[in-house]
Amino acid sequence: MKDLSLHIMDITQNSIVAGADKINISLCVKGEPQMLILEILDNGKGMDAEFVKKVTDPFKTSRTTRNVGLGIPLLVQSANMAGGELKIKSEPGKGTELEARFNVNHIDRIPLGDIPETIKMLIMANPNISWTIHFSSPNDDFILDTDELKHHLDGVSIANNNVLEWIQNTLDDGIKLVYGGVLDEVN
Amino acid sequence: MKSIEELKAIRDKTLKEMSIRENDDKIRIVVGMATCGIAAGAKPVMSAFIDELNKRNINNVNVSMTGCIGICRLEPVAEVFDANGEKTTYVKLDAEKARRIVAEHIVNQKLVTEFTVGAAER
Numbered sequence: 001m002k003d004l005s006l007h008i009m010d011i012t013q014n015s016i017v018a019g020a021d022k023i024n025i026s027l028c029v030k031g032e033p034q035m036l037i038l039e040i041l042d043n044g045k046g047m048d049a050e051f052v053k054k055v056t057d058p059f060k061t062s063r064t065t066r067n068v069g070l071g072i073p074l075l076v077q078s079a080n081m082a083g084g085e086l087k088i089k090s091e092p093g094k095g096t097e098l099e100a101r102f103n104v105n106h107i108d109r110i111p112l113g114d115i116p117e118t119i120k121m122l123i124m125a126n127p128n129i130s131w132t133i134h135f136s137s138p139n140d141d142f143i144l145d146t147d148e149l150k151h152h153l154d155g156v157s158i159a160n161n162n163v164l165e166w167i168q169n170t171l172d173d174g175i176k177l178v179y180g181g182v183l184d185e186v187n
Numbered sequence: 188m189k190s191i192e193e194l195k196a197i198r199d200k201t202l203k204e205m206s207i208r209e210n211d212d213k214i215r216i217v218v219g220m221a222t223c224g225i226a227a228g229a230k231p232v233m234s235a236f237i238d239e240l241n242k243r244n245i246n247n248v249n250v251s252m253t254g255c256i257g258i259c260r261l262e263p264v265a266e267v268f269d270a271n272g273e274k275t276t277y278v279k280l281d282a283e284k285a286r287r288i289v290a291e292h293i294v295n296q297k298l299v300t301e302f303t304v305g306a307a308e309r
Binding site: 010160161 | 195200202222230237241246251252
């Protein structure tokens with residue numbers, strides 16, 4: 001995967017297929033050396049300990065169309081490449097927490113990519129899921145919560161084009177505010 | 188920072204427009220968005236569908252995503268479900284092809300035969 005936004009698009013599909021109706025995506029830059037930490041939390045059906053152990057193996061998958069699942073192995077590869085790692089915690093019936101860490105200044109760290117566009121598409125295609133998006137860095141903090149937006153929207157669909165455009169622009173501003181001067185690719 | 192006030196203005200404007208075109212989603216475009224699709228470039232394809240529909244002010248088409256359709260070698264794949272329930276599977280897409288599908292299939296209601304799975308598998 002070329003950038004983090006594609007991994008986010010990919011990994012959240014697991015949450016959606018697991019039946020989650022709440023998905024939190026958090027991106028945080030902190031620590032010394034500076035680490036970029038991607039967290040995806042869901043309240044889907046979860047996995048048992050046995051499955052979690054095997055989930056980074058490309059030949060373990062819950063899909064039925066074929067027997068190879070590459071989403072998580074590719075994210076492991078991206079994290080390892082940048083001096084980071086991937087952790088997964090899951091409990092059947094409760095949900096899954098995935099955390100991928102990347103060394104911000106590692107030469108092989110993949111860039112963020114177009115995260116606002118990815119999230120817009122995710123909301124557009126899954127308007128009934130409660131999405132919480134969180135960006136943070138020593139600079140600033142940013143939160144977007146679709147439940148709160150729905151409250152203001154008063155019956156207008158969150159998948160309405162103009163609303164989605166507003167969400168994308170708001171996320172764009174959030175990325176600039178939080179990561180401007182922190183990540184090379186944001187300025 | 189975009190304000191909630193802006194969002195409320197969008198809401199009010201949309202509520203006004205809604206009464207004019209009380210149109211439920213009739214056509215669906217479903218883009219395969221599993222690992223295979225994403226790696227093959229499904230995101231710019233979905234982006235092009237959305238952009239082209241917006242540009243043409245088409246509001247009765249719902250764009251969504253699905254998992255692996257099972258023909259990974261033909262990704263990016265999109266399925267178009269017409270109002271009558273008929274399904275067309277388009278394969279090996281890119282942004283340009285997506286725009287043509289909007290122009291020819293959605294607007295002119297004529298299949299883009301050369302991009303269909305049938306043509307690819309011949």
